[in-house]
Amino acid sequence: MGHRLRRSLAAIAGLVLAGTGLTSVAATPAVAAVEDCPEGYFCVWSNPTVTGPLRKLNKSVADLGSWDGKVRSYTNRSSYFVCLYDEKNYDASGGYWAEEPAKPYEVYYEGLSGSTSSVKFVRTERECAETAYPWWASATSPRAAGFGDLNGDRRADVVARDKAGRLWLAPGDGTGRLIGTGGWNAMNALTRHGDFSRDGREDVVAREAATGRLWLYPGTGSGGLGARKLIGKGGWNGMNGITALGDLTGDGRSDLAAVEKSTGRLYLYPGTSTGALGSRRLVGTGGWNAMNALTGAGDVNGDGRPDLYARESSTGKLWLYPGRSGALGGRVLVGAGGWNAMTDLVAVGDFSGDGRPDLAAVTNGRLQDGYADSPGSLVTYAGLGDGRLAAGERTDGNWDGLGEFC
Ligand SMILES: [Ca+2]
Ligand SMILES: [Ca+2]
Numbered sequence: 001m002g003h004r005l006r007r008s009l010a011a012i013a014g015l016v017l018a019g020t021g022l023t024s025v026a027a028t029p030a031v032a033a034v035e036d037c038p039e040g041y042f043c044v045w046s047n048p049t050v051t052g053p054l055r056k057l058n059k060s061v062a063d064l065g066s067w068d069g070k071v072r073s074y075t076n077r078s079s080y081f082v083c084l085y086d087e088k089n090y091d092a093s094g095g096y097w098a099e100e101p102a103k104p105y106e107v108y109y110e111g112l113s114g115s116t117s118s119v120k121f122v123r124t125e126r127e128c129a130e131t132a133y134p135w136w137a138s139a140t141s142p143r144a145a146g147f148g149d150l151n152g153d154r155r156a157d158v159v160a161r162d163k164a165g166r167l168w169l170a171p172g173d174g175t176g177r178l179i180g181t182g183g184w185n186a187m188n189a190l191t192r193h194g195d196f197s198r199d200g201r202e203d204v205v206a207r208e209a210a211t212g213r214l215w216l217y218p219g220t221g222s223g224g225l226g227a228r229k230l231i232g233k234g235g236w237n238g239m240n241g242i243t244a245l246g247d248l249t250g251d252g253r254s255d256l257a258a259v260e261k262s263t264g265r266l267y268l269y270p271g272t273s274t275g276a277l278g279s280r281r282l283v284g285t286g287g288w289n290a291m292n293a294l295t296g297a298g299d300v301n302g303d304g305r306p307d308l309y310a311r312e313s314s315t316g317k318l319w320l321y322p323g324r325s326g327a328l329g330g331r332v333l334v335g336a337g338g339w340n341a342m343t344d345l346v347a348v349g350d351f352s353g354d355g356r357p358d359l360a361a362v363t364n365g366r367l368q369d370g371y372a373d374s375p376g377s378l379v380t381y382a383g384l385g386d387g388r389l390a391a392g393e394r395t396d397g398n399w400d401g402l403g404e405f406c
């Protein structure tokens with residue numbers, strides 16, 4: 001990666017910025033040059049003090065041409081991350097720098113010699129060197145699981161929210177497709193498990209942070225999402241661990257579970273024929289605040305009822321709560337510890353291709369297996385059919401720099 005130093009304009013110019021009402025020093029030529037960069041642009045200068053020839057950019061340039069290696073200082077007034085590559089054609093292998101959006105009064109130096117050969121505008125930092133979506137592979141399951149598959153091809157799909165608030169479908173062949181163009185950062189819970197709208201297609205449920213409302217985004221059956229429908233008028237900010245978990249009540253409709261923060265009680269919200277949620281019922285009398293992750297992994301023990309995995313925050317243990325008729329049975333330990341090293345637990349059905357539901361997790365960089373792990377590694381756990389999981393396999397290391405998964 002090219003060596004670059006970050007300096008605020010005030011630091012290099014020794015000034016209080018114009019427009020703050022505190023200006024007491026006349027602008028120097030350097031300040032005038034920075035202010036020549038219009039809002040919405042990424043500007044580069046050929047001198048290291050924001051002076052000399054200026055080039056204004058508002059779109060990616062694969063080859064800077066006469067400016068190749070000449071960029072000595074720059075500022076970003078665009079709303080994009082700007083990737084500065086040492087190689088042409090956005091080749092990250094030679095090193096790059098990702099500049100944050102909208103830092104209009106910060107100026108950056110390239111050191112004694114410029115090294116930038118190409119510049120790319122992207123929405124999220126990870127796109128400087130990676131795809132916007134995570135790399136996800138899933139095998140075709142011998143039978144439809146009834147969940148985890150948004151496009152009906154019997155391959156488990158992952159939905160990923162990126163840092164820019166877009167939603168991506170990763171259908172299991174290593175590709176990704178945009179299914180939500182923006183605004184998803186307004187949601188602070190995402191979950192999906194089967195069909196709520198009664199059309200046989202899997203749906204997504206999301207909680208809106210500002211209002212505590214719960215929204216149903218009906219799946220189109222081809223991987224996309226249709227117009228949303230309100231299924232919870234408010235109060236959902238009082239709940240933790242909102243988890244679609246499948247049909248626990250046995251009426252063929254997918255249900256939702258959530259923990260009431262004030263009491264630690266686990267409630268089941270049964271799906272109904274209208275797509276709305278029915279009256280909640282108590283399925284866990286207390287203590288559920290001790291859990292910091294819930295996931296509805298499907299029928300992992302093969303008795304026909306959907307089950308729930310929960311992670312205990314104080315111990316990092318993973319517990320299985322087997323589904324009963326409209327209730328949960330006594331818990332069984334399936335992970336003796338270490339699960340706090342995971343940011344996300346992703347349960348999207350069978351992705352190993354043996355018909356048994358599996359579990360995936362994304363590391364958060366905490367200690368794992370006795371050594372510090374890097375954040376953003378995907379670890380997959382094949383379901384054994386009796387609720388237990390095979391040892392985790394590290395599958396891909398590029399699940400970092402993303403938001404939530406479901
Ligand atoms: Ca699929
Ligand atoms: Ca549906």
Ligand SMILES: [Ca+2]
Nearest residue numbers: 299301303305
């Ligand atoms: Ca079960």
Ligand SMILES: [Ca+2]
Nearest residue numbers: 350352356358
């Ligand atoms: Ca499997």
